[in-house]
Amino acid sequence: MRLVMVGAGYVGLVSGACFADFGHHVICVDTVEAKIEALKAGKLPIYEPGLEAIVRSNAEAGRLDFTTDLEEAVRDADVVFIAVGTPSRRGDGHADLSYVHAAARQIARAVTGFTVVVTKSTVPVGTGDEVERIIREENPDADIAVASNPEFLREGAAIADFKRPDRIVIGTEDERAIALMKEVYRPLYINESPLFFCERRTSELIKYAGNAFLAMKITFINELADLCEKVGADVQKVAKGIGSDKRIGGKFLHAGPGYGGSCFPKDTLALVKTAQDNESPLRLVETTVAVNDNRKRAMARKVIAACGGEVRGKRIAILGLTFKPNTDDMRESPALTIIQALQDKGAVIAAYDPEGMASARELMPDIAYGQNVYEIAEGADALVLVTEWDEFRALDFRRLKRLVAEPVLIDLRNVYPVHETERHGFRYVGVGRLAGAN
Numbered sequence: 001m002r003l004v005m006v007g008a009g010y011v012g013l014v015s016g017a018c019f020a021d022f023g024h025h026v027i028c029v030d031t032v033e034a035k036i037e038a039l040k041a042g043k044l045p046i047y048e049p050g051l052e053a054i055v056r057s058n059a060e061a062g063r064l065d066f067t068t069d070l071e072e073a074v075r076d077a078d079v080v081f082i083a084v085g086t087p088s089r090r091g092d093g094h095a096d097l098s099y100v101h102a103a104a105r106q107i108a109r110a111v112t113g114f115t116v117v118v119t120k121s122t123v124p125v126g127t128g129d130e131v132e133r134i135i136r137e138e139n140p141d142a143d144i145a146v147a148s149n150p151e152f153l154r155e156g157a158a159i160a161d162f163k164r165p166d167r168i169v170i171g172t173e174d175e176r177a178i179a180l181m182k183e184v185y186r187p188l189y190i191n192e193s194p195l196f197f198c199e200r201r202t203s204e205l206i207k208y209a210g211n212a213f214l215a216m217k218i219t220f221i222n223e224l225a226d227l228c229e230k231v232g233a234d235v236q237k238v239a240k241g242i243g244s245d246k247r248i249g250g251k252f253l254h255a256g257p258g259y260g261g262s263c264f265p266k267d268t269l270a271l272v273k274t275a276q277d278n279e280s281p282l283r284l285v286e287t288t289v290a291v292n293d294n295r296k297r298a299m300a301r302k303v304i305a306a307c308g309g310e311v312r313g314k315r316i317a318i319l320g321l322t323f324k325p326n327t328d329d330m331r332e333s334p335a336l337t338i339i340q341a342l343q344d345k346g347a348v349i350a351a352y353d354p355e356g357m358a359s360a361r362e363l364m365p366d367i368a369y370g371q372n373v374y375e376i377a378e379g380a381d382a383l384v385l386v387t388e389w390d391e392f393r394a395l396d397f398r399r400l401k402r403l404v405a406e407p408v409l410i411d412l413r414n415v416y417p418v419h420e421t422e423r424h425g426f427r428y429v430g431v432g433r434l435a436g437a438n
């Protein structure tokens with residue numbers, strides 16, 4: 001099949017490369033010329049484990065192309081996926097659909113023959129209706145069906161998630177579109193990934209409902225962690241205790257500094273707005289958004305408290321900047337808020353991240369960056385573990401003890417058993433942990 005991915009970001013690139021790997025012919029389109037030039041030269045604009053090899057092998061095999069010329073790419077396509085960004089709209093928190101609408105308009109001008117236009121971007125309920133209206137307005141003769149096919153991949157594990165999804169949701173009731181989408185996903189269907197067809201609006205809502213539920217789960221355990229600290233209980237064990245109940249499940253029950261990233265913050269907010277506009281408010285999600293917003297600055301207060309209530313002039317080493325490990329994505333990372341709040345109180349920041357420093361430098365040009373943990377630990381009054389990269393899981397505490405000014409570890413991801421760091425003479429502050437916990 002001939003597929004087009006409009007938007008060569010995390011989702012477009014991963015989906016495009018994986019579809020090509022299934023044997024389809026895929027063209028990835030982006031408006032950013034530098035990105036397309038780099039991709040053509042075999043250079044990836046993002047860090048995603050395993051992606052480079054798939055992109056290279058499929059490009060070499062002639063199944064994966066890159067272009068800025070959307071109209072040329074779309075002309076012969078069977079299915080065109082819209083995978084452009086849907087960030088929060090400045091000012092009101094609604095999803096900014098301008099990129100989706102612009103893509104729809106361009107697609108309308110180029111389609112020939114029957115074409116399925118699929119929104120893979122996360123879009124509010126009713127966006128498919130609007131995309132269809134735009135295309136019909138722009139090109140009344142276009143023979144198209146508009147379907148919704150939300151993407152559930154996680155950055156950092158995107159290839160595995162795309163190739164072995166729990167389910168594939170497709171929102172369309174158009175028989176021709178159903179047939180084509182079955183063909184697109186046939187290689188996965190054979191691997192028994194269930195295809196789930198539903199109405200377009202239902203499909204659009206499934207994506208938001210899923211993200212909001214996960215965000216709520218994280219926020220629930222984060223609040224419980226605070227309670228654990230007050231009442232002398234250990235949140236790790238509470239999470240294990242409840243998570244082994246199959247009705248609850250153990251995933252997304254790790255207490256930490258609050259959720260970030262390119263999806264949860266904007267999607268929870270957009271869902272709240274949609275619900276309010278439809279006079280059917282989602283109070284649980286509204287509260288989740290508010291609690292999570294407060295939490296990031298609260299983590300800075302936790303660091304300040306661990307430093308004796310004062311950080312002016314103190315050196316704080318930040319381990320990890322990206323919103324989670326195995327990505328270079330800094331969008332809405334808790335590190336941004338935590339660092340800002342610490343700087344507001346006069347702290348001097350040195351940071352290290354295995355993959356995120358290039359984008360971090362653009363967002364935070366005024367902090368120091370090191371080449372590894374030991375470099376930033378030199379003379380530090382506190383180490384703050386913000387992102388649980390693998391290379392932070394086996395730190396050489398003996399070496400660190402010699403480097404730091406004060407042996408204090410604030411472990412915002414509960415990576416270490418309390419007693420392990422204390423054995424090396426570090427004062428340990430976790431999230432919702434009991435003293436001496438393992």
Ligand SMILES: NC(=O)c1ccc[n+]([C@@H]2O[C@H](COP(=O)([O-])OP(=O)(O)OC[C@H]3O[C@@H](n4cnc5c(N)ncnc54)[C@H](O)[C@@H]3O)[C@@H](O)[C@H]2O)c1
Pocket residue numbers: 006007008009010011012029030031032035070083084085086099102103120121122123151152153154155262263
């Ligand atoms: N990142 C994730 O983990 C993830 C997971 C699931 C769903 N999503 C959703 O997928 C969508 C895309 O997210 P992303 O993280 O890949 O975004 P991204 O910002 O990484 O990529 C979007 C790309 O679209 C390009 N673009 C914008 N307008 C265009 C146009 N008219 N024509 C061609 N290209 C255009 C941009 O230049 C950019 O490269 C969003 O709606 C997001 O919510 C993201």
